[in-house]
Amino acid sequence: MKTPRKQTHAEIAADIVAAIDASDLKAFGRKLRAWYRKNARDLPWRKTRxxxxxxxxxxxxxxxxxxxxxxxxxxxxxxxxxxxxxxxxxxxxxxxxxxxxxxxxxxxxxxxxxxxxxxxxxxxxxxxxxxxxxxxxxxxxxxxxxxxxxxAYEKRAPLVDTNVSRVLLRVFAPEHSPKTAVGQRLAWALAEATLPERGGMAAWEHNQALMELGALVCGARVALCERCPQRGHCEFLARELRIGATSE
DNA sequence: AAAGCGGGGAT
DNA sequence: ATCCCAGCTTT
CATH class of the missing domain: 1.10.340.30 (Hypothetical protein; domain 2)
Structure with missing residues (x-):
């Protein structure tokens, strides 16, 4: 029996993403973008390419x-x-x-x-x-x-900032923190996996929406889960409630 | 992997 | 008082 080589962070991330149901990834994106169309702020840099x-x-x-x-x-x-x-x-x-x-x-x-x-x-x-x-x-x-x-170019490119990593990890891997190296790798893998197939407006909108959800709903301090398009499909709320319940 | 970089705002 | 913010660079 070979001693198993320690997995790299990237491999750990890839395994976690591979275990997620593809239809869940797709559904996440559809709800996210529909929410964005109704709730997006009107920011100056969103009017230009x-x-x-x-x-x-x-x-x-x-x-x-x-x-x-x-x-x-x-x-x-x-x-x-x-x-x-x-x-x-x-x-x-x-x-x-x-x-x-x-x-x-x-x-x-x-x-x-x-x-x-x-x-x-x-x-x-x-x-x-x-x-x-x-x-x-x-x-x-x-x-x-x-x-x-x-x-600017509406390419199908992933991006991860503090908002995106928080949103994606809460929805798909709430046991991982954005602050860890694995969490970061995982966030990028999830950002790639949730991107729509096509580039163009869909990709642009998807990435704006990820950040907007993190800014308006899925905040670092407060998560307004009742307003979230992923409500019912996100483990984060249930998890927080469980922890809160045991500690009070 | 960790520190340094600015400063305003929220909790 | 502390955490957080559309992170990147250097050590």
Whole structure:
């Protein structure tokens, strides 16, 4: 009997996802998107597919609440209408527009990115649409690469942020925490597995909806399970109630 | 795997 | 007082 090799995190995640009924994955997505169409907020970056605008919004939104970004987003795009305008400006002017937002490395990275990309790519300073290529740019990690691919180009790309990992793990693997390495791998595997078959509007909407559900219903502090489209199909509420019941 | 990066808002 | 937020980079 061979001593079984310890499974990698990715293998553990793959096994868990493989054990989930495919029809459950599909049903999750259908309900999620139907809910989104009725409940989505009207956010400025949801009205555009301009890759540069999406880029600015995603960079600003890194570890920063939506409500605090909106004004900065509008002001920044007025001051720098295209990626070329960013590339042309000295870093100081870009940082000036960022003043008060925090995490100023984001602004420096945006400036560096602009000077890298604008000459190399299309006339308007267009960004690549492939997450792997996007990942190579300064300030763009796994999440932001997926976000640009799907929100600007409507590609069928998974993305996982704090909202998405919380929602997906609560629904499909409530025993796993987003804070662990396995939890993160699992969240990405679930994000991939729940994506609609086709790209285009469905993929765009699906990813927006995942984040919107995490922001409006499936919160970190409070879960408004009675308003959730997955109510009845999610183990999270039952699990919390069980724990609550035993501890009181 | 863990620390560092900002600061406002919610609990 | 603590946790959380459309995370990424460096150690």
């Amino acid at each position: 301009d890759p540069y605008h999406i880029l600015v919004s995603e960079l600003m939104l890194q570890q920063t609440q939506v409500s605090r970004v909106i004004d900065y987003y509008d002001r920044f795009l007025t001051r720098f209408p295209t990626l070329r305008h960013v590339a042309k400006a000295p870093v100081g002017l870009v940082l000036e527009q960022w003043e008060g937002l925090g995490y100023y490395a984001r602004a420096r990275n945006l400036h560096k990115l602009a000077r890298t990309v604008a000459p190399a790519h299309a006339p308007d300073g267009t960004l690549p649409s492939d997450p792997t290529l996007l990942r190579e740019l300064p300030g763009i990690g796994a999440y932001t690469a997926g976000a640009i691919a799907t929100f």
